[in-house]
Amino acid sequence: MKIQLPAYLFFITLLLLTPYAKAEHQTLEEFSNNKQWQKLLHIKSDNHSFITSPHFWLSGTNNRNTLSELKATIKAFKQPVTKNQSNDQHAQCQFPARYQLIKKHIDIAQHGTFKDISCDKYQKWRKQLNINSLSLVFASGYMSNPASMYGHLFLKLNSANSNSNLLDSSINYGAIVPNSENPIVYVLKGIFGGYDAGFSDKQFYRHHHNYSDIELRDLWEYKLNLSQFDVDLISNHIWELLGVKFDYYFIDENCAFHIAKLLELVLDEQLISDNSLWVMPSSVAKQLTNHNYQQSLLVTDIKYIPSNESILHNFFKQLTQSQKHVAQILVENNFDFSNDDYQNLIIKDKQIIIEVLLQYLGVMQVKDKDNQTLLNFKQKLLKQRFILPLGKSLNFKNNKQNLAGHLGMPPSKFSVGVSNSDTHSYGTIGFRMNYFDHLSFGSKNKFTNVEMLDLKLAISDHALKIKKLDVIDIASLYTVPKLWQDTFSDAWAVTVGFEQINNECLNCGVYFAQGHLGKSYLVNESTLIYSLLGAKAFVGYQDKISLSAQFGFITTLNKKLKSKLEFSYRDNHNLAELSNTKLNFELNYHFAPDWELRLNYEKQQSNLIGINLNYFWDF
Known part of the structure; x- marks a missing residue:
């Protein structure tokens, strides 16, 4: 039986099945x-x-x-x-x-x-780059630069021609800052405005060298799933933006914001609102991983690029105790390879030890680049390596600790709680703009505190009182010490804000600024002991300065519990209202994603017990 369709149905079917040109x-x-x-x-x-x-x-x-x-x-x-x-x-x-x-x-x-x-220049630029895909690169926080403590974002333009991703080009956004700028002026202009900013293009190896080799920061590359038309559109727009100026603001109109806006050119939905009060690199990276593009995930792959220091410590953990012992003997004896401990090793062990020590000296040279002795030691190592058979003896072993930049707790926090002292009780509400503290889970920098605008209000007698306001609270209690040389790590802390001078008074506020330097000791991967000495200046309350000492430890009990115990002593002979000693204990229970419960006990003249429910979020 032959079925014949009306002619108009054929044309309708053809029209529906034919894609629009x-x-x-x-x-x-x-x-x-x-x-x-x-x-x-x-x-x-x-x-x-x-x-x-x-x-x-x-x-x-x-x-x-x-x-x-x-x-x-x-x-x-x-x-x-x-x-x-x-x-x-x-x-x-x-x-x-x-x-x-x-x-x-x-x-x-x-x-x-x-x-x-x-267009000769434009066509030459496009031909040289031959861009066939794009990646977002997240650089971990850098405590030596206030503008980089929260991390950094830039774009990588992946070339179809390149045999190595180091030869790919990359696009960076940053403030245009004079070379000899005063650090205080730099911070103030970065926050309140005063700098121009713009996009610049460099080959990726320059960023890789600067971030991974010099600043020793880990990188994560987020490969983006974009059509060639959209890759071309973003690439063409980058050409339009080179040499164009923007206003720079560290908190909101920063690298993360403008890199997000560049990618939004080909996305249906925003990554970051134009009206966001602050923008974090980790928030943009997180939005990318949650984003869809043409009914598929926008991010197709995340690649971890460890810094030289991360590679060194990864290699170090792979050494046996006997290999560590021989390596230490070589370091302590100026790399004298004639000693029996080294000579008695099998060739494989010699290769492993030499490779780790070469990585070690590479990191040491970054921290002390003009040290001729280190260069001489490296030449000794290279001569010894040339004697041994060819071949790589160690490989970087990735693990779950190398969490991508978008993972971890969101940076902003709301909190509610109750506190009870020896004389009265009150409720509390709080807000923190960003980022994390010593007890946060998922932080990329262990035993580090980076907080801005951390406010806690007390609700007492139907009125709101400021319990504390930390404008900035930055502490680095652990920087990785030199292997085989240092047992203790450098530690430091800086806080500026407003607080009540004791637990019994909610009308005794004082402005303050404090700074501490000290040392810390890493007991194991979970526990740190630290000791700090410093001073605290009080403004608006007799304008006095007190000297102080702090001793404490931070430990991770399990995947959901962290605790901190700190004892401090202050020379407060001009401030009778302040106790000379203070004991503080804090326990954090991370019971659900973006939620935690914190218990706090404080002894300073009187006892104070508090419990807070914290919710974390971002834009």
Whole structure:
């Protein structure tokens, strides 16, 4: 039996099954309101732009009108190259991303004749890079630079030509800071404004060398699943942004924010709100991993790139006790390879020890780059290595401790609780802008405290009182000591804020700033003992300075429990209201993702017991 369908059904079926060759054309008014066009112009929610460079705007309008800019762009694209300009100065060569989108969404034939311009510099740049995919790279926090304590983000442009990812190009966003800038001015301008900022392109090996080899920071590469059209669009837009200036603000309009905005060009939903009060690199990385792109996950792979120091300690943990012993003998005896302990080893053990010691000296040279003795030691090691057979004896063994940058607790915190002292009880509510403290789970920096705007309010007699406000509270109680040389690690802490001078008074507030230096000892992977000496200055209350000493330990009891015990003594002879001694114990129970329960006991003249429920979140 032969079935014959009406002819019109055939054409309807063909129409439904045939993919559209191009997007439906839009009018100028429609496209000026297109989200992608507005993203190309970096338009804020208030219709102003994040970009401050006048040359970026072809319309020259002060209010950055999107329709006026679209009309001016189309007009500039139609113009022939004049005698007084090179092809590379033409609008098509300056704004290839605009050209790409306009040709896709607008019927340009209705607006005159367009002649494609040959753009030598742009085409050379694209040909050299030959970008076929993009990656987001997260660099771990760097305690030696206030602007890098929270980590850093940049883009990696993956090339189809490259045999090594080190030869790929990368795009960085940062403040334009004078080389000899005063550190205090640097911090103030970074927070309150005063610096221009912009994008710059460098080969990835330069960032890898700076972050992994010099600053000894771990990297995580997030491979992004984007179509070639969108890879080209972002790449073209990067070309448009090189040399363009923005305002820089460390807390919100920072590297994480503008890298996110660059990626949002090809995403349907925002990674970060334009109105976010603060933006953390870890938050952007987390949003990426939760994001979908064309019905698939946006992030297809996460690659861990350990720093030289992480590699060293990974290698060190692979050594047997006898290998560690021989390595220590070599270090203590200026790498004298004639000793019997070394000579009696089998070849494999010699290879392993030499490889670890070469890694060790590489890290030591970063910390003391002008030390000629270290260079001589390295030459000794290399000569000894050349005697041994070829081949790599150790490989980096990845483990669950190398958590990617987006994992861990969100940075911001709300808390509610109750406190009870010897004389009265009160409720508490709290807020912390960011980031983590000594007892946080999932922190990338063990035994480190990085907190900003940590506020705790007491609810007493139907009134709110400030119990404490830490504007900044930064402490690094453990920096990895030199293997085979140092038993103790350097430790330091700085806090600036407002507090009540004792537990019995909620109307005895005082501003303060304190700093401490000391040493710590790592008992095992879970427990640290520390001792600090320092001073605390009180402002607004007799303007006195007290000397202080602190001794304490921090330990991880299991996957859900951490505790801290600290004893401190202060020379408070000018402040009778302050006790000379203070004992503080804190227990953290991480009972659910983004939630924890904290118990606190404090002894200072009187007893204070408190319990707080903390909820962690981010934008």
